[in-house]
Amino acid sequence: MKTKDLIADLAKRSERPDFTPTRAAGLARLATFAGRAGELYDRCRNYDLSAEQRTNVSALSPWIRHRLITEAEVLDAILGIHTFQAAERFVHEIFWRTYFKGWLEQHPGVWPDYQVGLRRQIKSVSKDRRLAANYAQAMAGQTGIDCFDVWADELVRTGYLHNHARMWFASIWIFTLRLPWELGADFFLRHLMDGDPASNTLAWRWVAGIQTKGRPYIAGAANISKFTNRKFCPVHQLATKVDPKIDPVDHLRWPIPDATQAKDIQSDFLLLVTEDDMQVADVLSHPPIATIGALATEGRSPNPLGEIAQHFAATAMYNACGDHPIISHGSWSDDIIRACARHQIKTVVTGYAPVGPVATALKNARSDLTAAGIRVLLVRRDFDAVAWPHATKGFFAMKKAVPQILEILNFKL
Ligand SMILES: Cc1cc2nc3c(=O)[nH]c(=O)nc-3n(C[C@H](O)[C@H](O)[C@H](O)COP(=O)(O)OP(=O)(O)OC[C@H]3O[C@@H](n4cnc5c(N)ncnc54)[C@H](O)[C@@H]3O)c2cc1C
Known part of the structure; x- marks a missing residue:
């Protein structure tokens, strides 16, 4: 079928993703979309048909961003159905997120x-x-x-x-x-x-x-x-000749900071679940003595967050943490120190937070925690550890390395 006809056919259907902030809803969306991650995605992904018609894209980003479902889980599901060649475009899109995270990690300024x-x-x-x-x-x-x-x-x-x-x-x-x-x-x-x-x-x-x-x-x-399948055509309304913006600072590349490997965690610990990795418990080899959820959404902007974005992050955290307490104010250290004292623990384990509000909140809490004799271990997932070092230049270098990265991580190719 010609792409034009395929799009005309898709435009007649309707599919509004159910953005419920739970892992179950993310996995359900993945199951719905997985079969389309091959040719359909490759040919149709660039069409924005409407908010009521999202058959041609995964709409998985809210769950992946909070790691309610992980990049590795998505790739596993997709490569379980399609060959790498058939789903190459989709796989590369998943790696765009990884690339941006890895690049910012190496240009933190x-x-x-x-x-x-x-x-x-x-x-x-x-x-x-x-x-x-x-x-x-x-x-x-x-x-x-x-x-x-x-x-x-x-x-x-x-x-x-x-x-x-x-x-x-x-x-x-x-x-x-x-x-x-x-x-x-x-x-x-x-x-x-x-x-x-x-x-x-x-x-x-x-x-x-x-x-x-x-x-x-x-x-x-x-x-x-x-x-937009001819829904919009803003002729004579858009700038055609533009001057690119300029960043006066030439940001230098820094080494990716060290992190802890999950297998090296021996002592009893308090688990800190953040909005950057709500499934971090899955990579740990033994369970925590206690768990706290910590939100840093207020660090995204000096302006108030929109209701939908705030609700997604807060409810996702609530669902991920069950009965465990959740902290969401600027300074986390008092609550963490109190929880450690209550459970007589001196180690806090959390997912490695890439550059952003969670990493800043952790950094701000660190000196108080150190003064209270508490150490913080940041666990980096294998996926990030293997892929981030390829995010040094443009995306092309990362793209070239994708088969090698997938092989190291034991994905089916
Ligand atoms: C100006 C601008 C701002 C953006 N801001 C964000 C943001 O705040 N958060 C965010 O997650 N994405 C952002 N993106 C990237 C991208 O638009 C979204 O990840 C994507 O549209 C999510 O929809 P989807 O899940 O249906 O994507 P799909 O097309 O189904 O792609 C599958 C997955 O691949 C990843 N992905 C796809 N395209 C990109 C991309 N260009 N960059 C990074 N990852 C990608 C996402 O995890 C996505 O869920 C931005 C892009 C632009 C141009």
């Missing part, structure tokens, strides 16, 4: 620099009435550019956008509406259920022409028309 830039832009908004009005209009979906306004509304209302819509939206935000990219990245990070420091910050930098220097992504009316 990009995240705090983004946060400083964001605070500066928020200050500018408070002083510039025109900028404030344009910014408010963009977030409210009142720009007069139909597609952009629909996506702004969809983002706030559903907490999810198709990848192509994210690219178009970011490009229009930066180059047509001429709004600071940091404010757009923040708008996404506050509202996406999959809001992620690495994927989001680096994708916005890529659209702006900072991540791949001097090569911005320019959204075009014909491309939007084709890949």
Whole structure:
């Protein structure tokens, strides 16, 4: 069947993913989608048919981002049904997340620099009435550019956008509406259920022409028309000639910090479950004496998080932790020290948190914990340990290494 006919057929169906924040719902979505991860995904993934029609993409990102289901589990399911060649495109997309995390881990200054830039832009908004009005209009979906306004509304209302819509939206935000990219990245990070420091910050930098220097992504009316199945066609409304944004700082590459291997944990410990890895208990060889859930969602932005994104993370944590206590305020150390004292433990184990709010919260708690004689062990999953070192340059090097990475990790190829 021609792709055109396939898309026309898909457009007649409807499939709204059930974004319930539980592992069971993530596994159910994976089971629904797995059979389509081959040819259908390869040919149709770029089409954004509507929020009511997500047959052609997995919509797994909210669960993967919080590791309610892991990249390894998704790859296992997909490669159990398809050959590597048949599902290559989908497998590579999974590795984009890994690439961004690994790259940010080796260029950690990009995240705090983004946060400083964001605070500066928020200050500018408070002083510039025109900028404030344009910014408010963009977030409210009142720009007069139909597609952009629909996506702004969809983002706030559903907490999810198709990848192509994210690219178009970011490009229009930066180059047509001429709004600071940091404010757009923040708008996404506050509202996406999959809001992620690495994927989001680096994708916005890529659209702006900072991540791949001097090569911005320019959204075009014909491309939007084709890949929305002619729902939108913003002819003469979008900027066509643009100046890429510039990052004055040349971020140096740092070594990936050390971490603990699960097999080396011998003593009794308190398990700290965070929003970066809600299934961390699965990699440990013996159970914890006690467990605490810890949320750092407030570190995603100086502005309040959107209801949908906040609800996804908080409810997912609640479901992952069962009857165990959950802490969610700025400083974690008092609660952790109290819990360790109650259970007479001197070791805290948690999943290795990549650069972002969880890593910052852990870093902030560390000196208090050390002073109280408590050590913190960060457990890195084999998947990250094997793949991250390949995220040094562009994605191409990672892509080339994917078969080798999968082989080391014992995936069926
Ligand atoms: C401006 C912009 C901002 C973004 N912000 C985020 C974000 O905050 N959090 C986030 O998880 N993703 C982000 N992405 C990446 C991507 O858009 C989403 O991961 C993807 O759309 C999720 O939908 P899906 O699960 O249906 O993807 P599918 O197409 O089904 O892909 C399968 C999985 O592969 C991974 N993946 C696919 N594309 C990408 C990509 N380009 N980058 C990283 N991982 C990818 C995701 O884990 C996804 O669940 C952003 C992209 C852009 C252009």
